[in-house]
Amino acid sequence: xxxxxxxxxxxxxxxxxNDEVISRLEKLAEYDLRFLTDNFHExxxxxxxPEQLFPLIRHFGNHGINVDIEVARKLEIEFKRFVxxxxxxxSRRNAPSGPVDMYWHFFVLHTPExxxxxxxxxxxxxxxxxxxxxxxxxxxxxxxxxVDHVPANDETRAKMFEVYKETRALYIDAFGDxxxxxxxxxxxxxxxxCGDSYSGFINPIFKDKVKNEYEVKV
Numbered sequence: 001x002x003x004x005x006x007x008x009x010x011x012x013x014x015x016x017x018n019d020e021v022i023s024r025l026e027k028l029a030e031y032d033l034r035f036l037t038d039n040f041h042e043x044x045x046x047x048x049x050p051e052q053l054f055p056l057i058r059h060f061g062n063h064g065i066n067v068d069i070e071v072a073r074k075l076e077i078e079f080k081r082f083v084x085x086x087x088x089x090x091s092r093r094n095a096p097s098g099p100v101d102m103y104w105h106f107f108v109l110h111t112p113e114x115x116x117x118x119x120x121x122x123x124x125x126x127x128x129x130x131x132x133x134x135x136x137x138x139x140x141x142x143x144x145x146x147v148d149h150v151p152a153n154d155e156t157r158a159k160m161f162e163v164y165k166e167t168r169a170l171y172i173d174a175f176g177d178x179x180x181x182x183x184x185x186x187x188x189x190x191x192x193x194c195g196d197s198y199s200g201f202i203n204p205i206f207k208d209k210v211k212n213e214y215e216v217k218v
Contacts, residue, residue, distance in 0.1 A: 025084060035113065
């Protein structure tokens with residue numbers, strides 16, 4: 001994928017993107033995620049990660065759609081768009097849709113590959129906040145450029161839902177109206193969480209503020 005396949009020139013101008021961020025977006029567009037996408041469908045997930053499979057089937061099955069390789073490829077694109085939003089607006093907190101979050105979570109489970117991805121795309125923004133202990137046992141595992149995946153819980157879910165509304169509005173501004181299968185209308189929490197799951201990119205600029213407002217106990 002080329003940069004213009006991910007983010008249009010019009011959007012780059014609209015958001016006044018500098019050369020440094022353009023370089024990050026180019027890396028994102030070109031980043032090879034086939035190792036992940038090729039395994040993110042019903043057949044492989046049943047063996048590798050059954051807990052990932054249920055919410056996906058629940059969401060897409062309601063529309064009579066199997067989670068096959070075509071769905072996985074679409075989710076890869078939508079995940080990259082979500083990451084692009086974090087690059088276009090690095091001072092914001094952002095939360096993906098449920099389906100996109102499931103792809104992201106699957107990526108986090110591939111720890112070494114996720115470290116490489118986060119370092120390549122986000123290291124320019126400096127140290128990242130702490131990681132959930134259920135993913136990384138050693139503090140040093142976070143390296144210098146890990147992007148945190150913060151699961152929603154009873155304390156954070158309502159706030160993350162509001163962040164999702166804002167993120168989806170930013171998505172529309174950057175990419176146009178999304179496919180509601182992948183970015184559902186935020187009309188009710190259960191309709192968009194895809195198995196009751198939200199997460200957000202937590203930017204280090206707001207580290208202290210985020211820690212107070214979005215603390216996740218693990």
